Amino acid sequence: MNQQKSSTTCLIPITPEIIRWSYDVFLSFRGEDVRKTFVDHLYFALQQKGINTFKDDDKLEKGDSISPGLARAIGESRIALIIFSKNYANSSWCLYEVAKIMECKKVKKQIVIPIFYDVDTSTVRKQKSSFEEAFNKYEDCIKVQKWRGALEEAANLSGWDLPNTSNAHEAIVIKQIVEDIMARLCVQRHTKNAENLVGIESRMHKVYKMLGMGSGGVRFVGIFGMSGVGKTTLARVIYENIRSHFEGSCFLHEVRDRSAKQGVEHLQAILLSEILVMKDVNINNLYEGVNMQIQRLQHKKVLLVLDDVDHVDQLDALARKREWFGHGSRVIITTKDKHLLVEHEVEKIYRMTTLDEYESLQLFKLYAFKKNRLMDEFKNVSAQIIRHCDGLPLALKVLGSFLYGRDLDEWTSEVERLEQIPEDEIVKKLELSFNGLNRIEQKILLDIVCFFIGKKKESVTRILESFNFSPVTGIKVLMEKSLVTVSQGRILVHQLIQEMCWYIIRQEASDDPTRYSRLWLPDHISHVLTGDLGTEKIEGISLNLAFAQEVNVSSAAFTQMSRLRFLSIQNKNVHRGPDFLPGELRWFNWHAYPSRSLPVSFQGEKLVGLKLKDSRIIQLWQGSKVLGKLKYINLSESRKLVRTPDFSGTPNLERLVLEGCVNLVEIIFSVRDLRRLVLLNLKNCSNLKTLPKIIQLESLKVLILSGCLKLKKLSEIKEEMNRLSQVYLEGTGLRELPESIDNFSGVKLINLSNCKYLENLPSSIFKLKSLRTLDLSGCSRLEKLSDDLGRLDGLEELHCDDTAIRTMPSSISQLKNLKHLSLRGCKNALGLQGLSMVDDEFRICIPGSEVPDWFMYKNLGPSLSVKLPKNWYTNKFMGFALCVVFDSFKEPSCMNNAYLKKIPGFLVMFKLVRHDGKTGVFFKSIGSVGSEECPDSGHTLLAYTSFDNFWSMYEKHVCNPNDWIQIEVCETDANVAIKGWGMHLLYENDIINDELMIQNATSQYGKMGLFHVIFDGSKYVKRKRHGHKSFSRLPPDDEPAGYVNSFGETSNEDFDETLFGRGITGIVEAQQTVTISMPESTFNWMMRPSVLVLSM
Incomplete structure (x- = not known):
């Protein structure tokens, strides 16, 4: 008889069906044989592990059948342990039990484990010896037959043979049995009330993975989230599922409340009492409790849950160090404050999310x-x-x-x-989190909820800084306490947290809007502003109406609002500006501000931000005004603004935005006035002809002069400006750039696109070592680039679309960091030599209307499905070559050059199907298009993507790439009419295969090789592998069995990891011939994406 193997691995189930069990284990035994010996010891061991066990101590073995209560207990037990002893069959009661147990095994899938205490398995199976003697006294043939069948079936099950297990050492055997029961229960167990635990299992698995139950050591795991999100429920479910794997366990609930009311010493006593199964543990002080925990638990494997912790002192008293607990222990901490977990150096932290x-x-x-x-x-x-x-x-x-x-x-x-009115019970629960904040943090939260939900975190931070609120730390605290979240750079707040904050504001003011600290509802704001009902209680107002509702603001509306620090009005239908603004105002934002200037009485000594977009301002203020704290001015689209004010009183100004001020003809300031200016935006100031010496501003980082059509010249740059990183000059009237432009020594981006009058670039521009992006698109008079181009060591993107450039200088070969070269719309003959850039991705668009013959898989229509050959992946597999032929745009409105230029590539969906039916989806841009003359002519998009490129997304979910048995591709742009698809699996053998060609009968070159486009040169190139050098069950390092290479021959060659590279040499045809040549290039496979856009 094989004994059951114990296991310490616990797998939490995922099952749609919840089975209710009253007991974990039912013990069936002959009392006079084993009750006071083996059964008592086993029962105690099971109970000590938290295993709920039914043992009928009071049963009287009388009558012909077992009691209804006992039959019910058997049916409601997950596991039945049948302990066979010599006199087991002498009891008809026991025989009734074993028959009932085997019935439940069939009907309820109950687990049955036989234990042969002092009898042999064959004695029970064949009813020999004492069992035979016992059956001789029974007369009911039907019952006897049923009992015999049950005994035989039970004896045939895998179980425990005590005389032949662990040398019959009873204590060792009991330990092994308990471990086996624990492992079985962990796979099956669900907690009571599990039927109401929606969405718990997926979260359970994530935390369980963090616990690392199969690993040793002591591990702390934290669960944090907002109030009411289910942290305690999750921790309780996990606790109940795994507690039996520990020598002792304790779930300390409501640590925050209980430590405040009863003291942390009381919690220490409970912890020790439950883990050690002791009564009346007395602890006189904190230090005594700590010492007792260390002495009693440091060699014990324990499970401890500390629920709703809100202060690090509680953790210090209950679980300060890992050394307090024995090897294999686990401590789970739930809290609303993530920072508390970080401060306590908790290894794994899980954020509890709301339900979908x-x-x-x-x-x-x-x-x-x-x-x-x-x-x-x-x-x-x-x-x-x-x-x-x-x-x-x-x-x-x-x-x-x-x-x-x-x-x-x-x-x-x-x-x-x-x-x-929100529900009281919900508000009170959430309000606990609010009360745990300090005064400034509470102010930040109330401001965010009333004014800034959905706004960019960066912008909100600037505004809150104007209130001296330390927002960087404050917002971080709110995030750690799960009161706010940041998604895609914007601040979000849960709906019920918002309602809780609004409730607090209303309660403070006894539901009188005129005394609210913050006004955010349009009706309340209109009531206060039109009726001149403002009070000193009001600190902030935000009126944002999506529809055109007229608001008649009283001229004295803000007179009584002495504490007003924030005013934002987003409504064009406010036709009268204020005659007075409070001196406490820090941030003033009024869209379509109706007045010609700020109120004369407004001194603005505390003003930090001024944003009056689309205003009727003619002059912001008269003469000189001291605004020492003013950092931000935005007057964009203020079409009546003629000249800027005197900036001599604004030495701390950092951002000046005058975009779209079309009547602005003069900017007045000196260098010393704006030494701290970081951003200057004069975009579309179409009447601006000259500039002061702005390009000597020492702090300037971003300069935007785009669309200044009358700006023909920039003044010389006399001093180095190493902080300037972005210069936007597109669409200006510039005829030339100053030779001193090399003083922009730190610039990373220069945009000169659509400078129609620019004929050449000064040689000094090629001295800019920091330059990463140079955009010359649309410079239609620009005919050549200097051979000094190669000096731009750091250049990554070069855009030359729609220029008159005839040839690229040979020094382009020196641009080792170039990733993107765009030459759309260059109608003149163009030669490119020496490019060195293809990596693990390549994409290109060429004229053509057929899928090349060498593609292994083809299909006409909008999609392609490929059944992958067995063992298609080997360590020689390179990646996928893809071809898409499209004929026209479905919608005529899309057939224009402007639309084409916006298409960086076709977005293709790849769908990978596993043998078990599960799928993985990813998207790739596979080509670029652009054709002014013939947008509806046939185009062929070619792309190569390496296996390494997408494997990193799936290696955690798929053991072996050969688990994928099918790949499907389809386009995602409904405006493009797809004519055909092609796909080819590329192996290292293919790299030296010159037959992979694109046939083109009209080409003077006859044919074009994809690998002539991808590989070139006489260099040996090492292929890099990242994290998947070998897989289990992989075939040898050659092609799959039966794979036919592009020569039509069965290939089984084994190539060295070193491969022979071929580099970029290719031919792209349009109206004019474009030749690409890339000899002697060396590259690594895993470097960066490369895009070469050459469609004409």
Whole structure:
């Protein structure tokens, strides 16, 4: 008989079906044989591990059958342990039990484990010896037959043979049995009430992975998130699932409240009592508790959950160091504050997220309807409530429970109420997080909720800095406490957190809007401003109306608002400006400001930001005004502005934006006035003819003069400007650039596109070692580039579209960092020599209307599906070559050059299908197009993407690339009519194959090789591998069995990791001939993406 192998690995199940069990283990045994010996010892060991075990100590073995209660206990147990002893069959009660157990095994898939205590397995199976004697006394043939069958079936199961296990050492065997039970339970167990735990399993798996149950050492894992998101529930589920794997365990709930009310010493006593299974643990002070924990737990493998921790002192008292706990211990900490976990050096941190829309609906149904079904008449109102809850489990439970059993009218009424007054139970829970902030952090949160949701974090930070709020630290704290999040650079706040903040503001002012600290609702703002009802309580106003609602602002509306520090009005239908603005104002933003200047009485000594876009300002202020704190001015689209004010009183100005001020003819300031200016934006100031010596501003980083059509010349740059990094001069009237432009020594980008009068570049521009991007697109009079181009060591992008350039200088070969060269629309003959740039990606567009013959897989139509050959991946596999032929644009509106220029490439969807049906999807841009004369003619897009390029996205999810059995591709641009597809699997053998050609009958060259486009030169090139040098189950380093190479021959050659490179030599045809030649180039495969745009 083979004994069961114990396991310490716990796999949490994913199953749609939840089975209710009352007991983990049912013990079936003959009392007089083993009750006070083996069974008692086994029962104690199981209980000590937290395994809920049924042992019938009070059963009286009388009558012909077992009691209903005992039969029910058998049916409600996950596992049945049958302990066979010599006299087991003497009890009809035991025989009834074993028959019932085997019945449950068939019906309920109950796990049955036999333990042969002092009998041989064959004795039970064949009913010999004492079992035979016992059966001689039974007369009911039907029962006897059933019992015999049950015994035989049970004896045939894999179990434990005590006399032949671990030399019959009972203690060792019991330990092994318990470990086996623990492993089995961990695969099956779900907690009580698991049927209401929606969305828990996916989150459970993520945290379980962090726990690393199979590894040794002591590990701390943190779970953080906003109030009510389900941190405690998740921790409890995990705790119940894995506690049996530890020598002791404790779940300390509500640490924050209990430590405040009862003291942390009380929690230390509970911790020790539960882990050590002791009663009446007395601890007199904190240090005594710490010492006792160290002494009693440092050699014990324990599981400890500290729930709702809010201060590091609590962690110091309960789990300060890993050394306090024995090898293999795990400590789980839940908190609203991520920084607390970071400060305590918690290794793994999981952010508890809200439920998605589907999960929210499932949870809401369970509480609102007590079943997993949504009644039709409640669908719309349920959707409103679910949107209101925004995935917060607490809110879904509270509102669902409240609405259970109520009619539709009551539901509708509750939705209307929630829009005005949030549910008290939810607010009180969330308010705990708010109360845990300091005063400044509370102010920042209230400001964000009322004024800045959805705004860019960078902009919000600047505004909050004007209030002296230390926003960098403050916003970080709010993020760590899960009160705000930042997504794509913008600040977001959960709907219920917003409602909690609004509730706090209303409560402080007893629901009187004139006394609110912040005004954010249009109706309240209109009421205050039109009725001149402002008070000293108001600190901020933000009026943002998406529709044109007229607001009549009283001329004295702001007179009583002595504490007003923030004013933002986004409404063009405010026709009267204020006569007075408070001196405390720090940030003033008024779109379409209706007055010709700021109020004469406004001194603005504390003003930091001034944004009056699309205003009627003619002159901002008269004469000189001291605005020592002013850093930001934005008067863009102020079309009546004629000249700038005197800036001598604004020495700290950092950003000056005058974009679109079309009547601005004069800018007045001296270098010493604006020494701290970082950004100067004069875009589309179309009447501006001259500039002061702005290009000597020592702090300037960004200079924007785009669209200044009358600006014909820049003054000489007399001093080095090493901070200037971006210069935008596109669409200006510049005839030339100053020779002193090399004083822009730190510039990284120069945009000269569409400078129609620019005929040449000064040689000094090629001295700019920091230059990364040079855009000359649309400089239609520019005919050549100096051979000094090669001196731009750092150049990565060169755009020469629609220029008159006839040939590129040979020094282009020296541009080792060049990644993107664009030559669209160059109608004159063009020769390129010496480029050195192709890496793990290549894409190019050429004229043509057929997929080349050498492509292994082809298809006509909008997509291509390829069944991959067996063992298609080997260590010689390079990547995929892809060809797309398109004939025209479906929509005539798309057939224009402007549209074409916006297409950086066709976005293609790749879909990889595994043998188990699971798929992976990724997108690639595979080519660029652009043709002024014939946008509807046939184009062939060729692309190469290396295997390394996309494997990094999937190597964590796929053990072996050969698990993929199919690849599908399709285009994603509905405006492009696809004519055909081609795909080729590329191996190192193909690199030396000159037959991979694009046949072109009209070409004077006859044919073009893709690999002549991709590889060139007589250099040996090492292929780099990243993280997947070898896989299990891989075939040898050659092509798949039966693979036919492009010569039509079966190939089994084995190539060295060193391959023979061929470099870029290719021919691209349009109206004129374009020749590309790249001899003697050396490159690495894994460097950077490369784009060569040559479509004409």
